Structures are given as structure tokens and as C-alpha cells.
Amino acid sequence: RPRPTALFASNDDMAAGALAAVHAEGLQTPGDVSVVGFDDTYLAASVWPALTTIRQPVAEMARRAALRLAGKEQLETQFVEHRLIERESTASPG
Secondary structure, eight states, rough: OOOOEEOOSSSHHHHHHHHHHHHHHTTTTTTTTTTEEEEHHHHHHHHSSSSSSOOOOOHHHHHHHHHHHOOOOOOOOOOOOOOEEEOOOOOOOO
16 A cells, blocks of 8 residues: 655654654655654664754744744744754655
């Protein structure tokens, strides 16, 4: 049956769970299914295979949110720098 060749999780904890689910199905990461997380937490580099993830400036995002909540910054769309951290959990589709 058709199955995805990649999974993108909302955070690294969920991506680690996806890694476990992929392996429980007898599939390989990244050979059968690539897995990507978000946040670049300690866990991302600790699991096997190490997770490809998106690093974002959490402290800066929290600071901006606090300023908005305090009414000291206007409500407008803002972008923060982020970076793809490539590790062993991703590969080109087979």
C-alpha cells in the first residue's frame, strides 16, 4: 500500500515518536521514511538516527511575545531567523 516517504513533526519529541513508529513497522529511517523535527532540542541529537530539525531562536520569540502581551510592540507579522540542521534522519526519496 502507498505510504509516505517523509514525516515532518511539529517538534522534536513528536519526531522521536515518529522514529519509533517507523522502526516498529519494520521500516528504516531514512532509507524508507525520512523524519524531520522542529526546535533542535537536546533530544534531536540524542536519538538514533539523529534528527534533522529546524533550529529557531526560542528566547527571542518569547521576548517578542512578552512585549506584544505587554502592549509594548505592535501586532504585526514578524519573522525570526531559523536554520535547517541536517542530521542522519533524512535522505532523498528512494
